[in-house]
Every structure is written in C-alpha cells, then in structure tokens.
Amino acid sequence: MSSKPAEKRQVVRFAFYKLDSTWRRLPAERQASAKLEFGETIESFAGRLLLRPYGLVGIRGDCDFLLWQVAEDLDSLVALQTALNRTDLGAYLALPYSYLAMTRRSIYEFPEDPGQPSRLVIRPSEARYLFVYPFIKTRAWYLLPKAERQTMMDEHVRIGRKYPSIRLNTTYSYGLDDQEFIVAFEGDNPADFLDLVMELRESQASSYTLRDTPTFTCVQMSLWDMLDTLGGAGSAQATSRRPTRADGYTPVATLADLPAGASRRVYVGGDAVALFNVQGTVYAVANRCTHARASLSEGSVDAARCTVTCPWHEGVFSLETGQVLGGPPSLPIAAYRVKLEGDTVLVAPPSSPAPAEAREPTVAPHS
Ligand code: FES
Known part of the structure; x- marks a missing residue:
C-alpha cells in the first residue's frame, strides 16, 4: 500500500508588541544602542525564519508593531522570542497579542487560482498593508453537510475574486491556539479591503462566524523604519554606531x-x-x-x-x-x-x- 508523502507545513506566529512609554525617557545613547541590539538580534535569525516587521503606531493604541514569523518548526519561534526577551528593548516590551497557526491545505475545493499563493508555504508579497484577525466559526457550521459548506465557500471565493488587489493567507490554529484560523490579507489599498469585508458580511457563510476580532491594520516597513516609529533616538543614529x-x-x-x-x-x-x-x-x-x-x-x-x-x-x-x-x-x-x-x-x-x-x-x- 502506498502512503502519501508527508506535506511540509510551516508554523506561523503573529506577535504584536507594545512598548512601555518609560523607554522613551531613557537617555538617547541607551535608546540608540537598544534599537541596534534589537534590530541585529532579529537580523541574526534571517536564515532560520521568515520575519516581516509591520508598524501599527498611529493605527492602534494597544500595540506598536507586529513581527510576522514563519518557521519550519516551533523551536525556531521559541529561540527568537527568547533572544528578544534578553535584549535591553525586550525588557520594555509587552506582548498583548500573540497568535500561533500552521499552514495546511483547505478541505474545500477551489478551482485553480494562480493569483493566490500555495497554502502550504507562506510567501509574503510586497504589499504595503497587512490586515490580520483571528477567526472562529460556530459549531453549527461544522454540523452542516460538507456540500452545503462548499456552496457557501464558493460564494465566499466569488466575492473575493472581485477584489484581485487583495491577497489572502489563511493559516490554521485548531488545537494549537485559541482561534481556528488566522487570516492575513495583503493589499496596497485599505479601501479595497474595507469594501471586500463589507461585502463578505452579506454572504451566507458570514452567519456562521463566531468571532473575527480584534482586527489589525499593519503597515509594512523596514525593520529599522519600524524601530523609528517607536520614538526615542533614531535607528539611523543606532546604525551609524x-x-x-x-x-x-x-x-x-x-x-x-x-x-x-x-x-x-x-x-x-x-x-x-x-x-x-x-x-x-x-x-x-x-x-x-x-x-x-x-x-x-x-x-x-x-x-x-x-x-x-x-x-x-x-x-x-x-x-x-x-x-x-x-x-x-x-x-x-x-x-x-x-x-x-x-x-x-x-x-x-x-x-x-x-x-x-x-x-x-x-x-x-x-x-
Ligand atoms: S519602479 Fe520602483 S517603486 Fe516604482
């Protein structure tokens, strides 16, 4: 009997950090060296994880930045957070939201869509914005016949295709974390995303949503630009050291x-x-x-x-x-x-x- 080869999946973490405002009252010299240490710690994981920084300063009050982390194993996520905790800046960071998920194939059938990425491997685009939220369906959804769910998913996908500028990354959290999915949409125009979500509210599947908040609108930027949004001595000053x-x-x-x-x-x-x-x-x-x-x-x-x-x-x-x-x-x-x-x-x-x-x-x- 031939067994299917195991599909390689990735683990994914969306970690949202909040900086304690007391950090901004530290001497400029220490702020600069703390940014340099923190940035270099993240860069040192470049070969081990896919790591994308996003800023939320000016957008949400309860978190300042997101580190979107994609790895081949959970140990890499642990190693990164352990290293960040050891930094000077890490002592001033809280982690108000942290979501763990994994890639996998959907159980629903979708006609081939070359515009959408493979669900097993995360390949972030260069889109300016990332829209992230945890997602839980009602238990009633799971009691529906699969064909009925497929019909509703088809409608969902049809609506999504009306907004080709928005690209979806769905990851799965069942049993790993509190939510069932983490959805992360990439796009250059927040208005397109707003219109898409509004239209999806009218879909049949939407009545089976139990929870889809909090929602995070995140701005893609370089690691050092992101560190500059935190205030304090600039990272340009830090890197010039x-x-x-x-x-x-x-x-x-x-x-x-x-x-x-x-x-x-x-x-x-x-x-x-x-x-x-x-x-x-x-x-x-x-x-x-x-x-x-x-x-x-x-x-x-x-x-x-x-x-x-x-x-x-x-x-x-x-x-x-x-x-x-x-x-x-x-x-x-x-x-x-x-x-x-x-x-x-x-x-x-x-x-x-x-x-x-x-x-x-x-x-x-x-x-
Ligand atoms: S060609 Fe580079 S930003 Fe337009």
Missing part, C-alpha cells in the same frame, strides 16, 4: 549571510543598502528605488545582465553602476563600493572621484 573604519568601509554581513543568489538589506551610516551576491560577485546599491521607494533588496536579479528589477513597478537598475536601464524611474541609485576581507563583506559609500572603484565588483572566494 556600527564601526566604520578609517578607510571608510563598514562590515555589514558575512558570505554565510549572503550565499550566491541571495540578497539582503543592510545599513551603512543609517542608509539602507541592498546587497546582492550574483554568481559569487557581491554588489551593493541604495536600497530605495528612486521611483516610489520600493525596497530593491526584494527585487529580482537578472544575473546575465547584472540588473535588479524593482518589485513594485519593474524599474530596472544596473547593479554595477546604479543607472536606470528600464521602467518608470528617471534617477539612478547610488552604487556602493564593496570589498571582501575573508568571509566579511565591507561596504563604503560611493566616493567621488572614484567611479572606477565604485563599479568594481567583488568576487566572493567561495560561493
């Missing part, structure tokens, strides 16, 4: 953090810089697209042309020179100088006049 050497170079990563084909965002003197390892050669360019400030470290790389394509509107930049090669941007991005010392990647701001050096790629010795 990283050692810059007499030659102007700052160590920003190791090749272990940046294997061939990988990219990541780092900070140099408070500026966000996108690092790319293109077939063993490391390039560094300003992280913000000059068109509408998308994060280029999330863009796609064409190794043959040595370019990065912006994830938002497909602006194309040369990784060697920063020049615009296509799409809507009209201004180039800065191309940073890069060098390797052993396994360490060092970056320096573009210097003038040294254009030749700025364009000189750095080949990783082992990639």
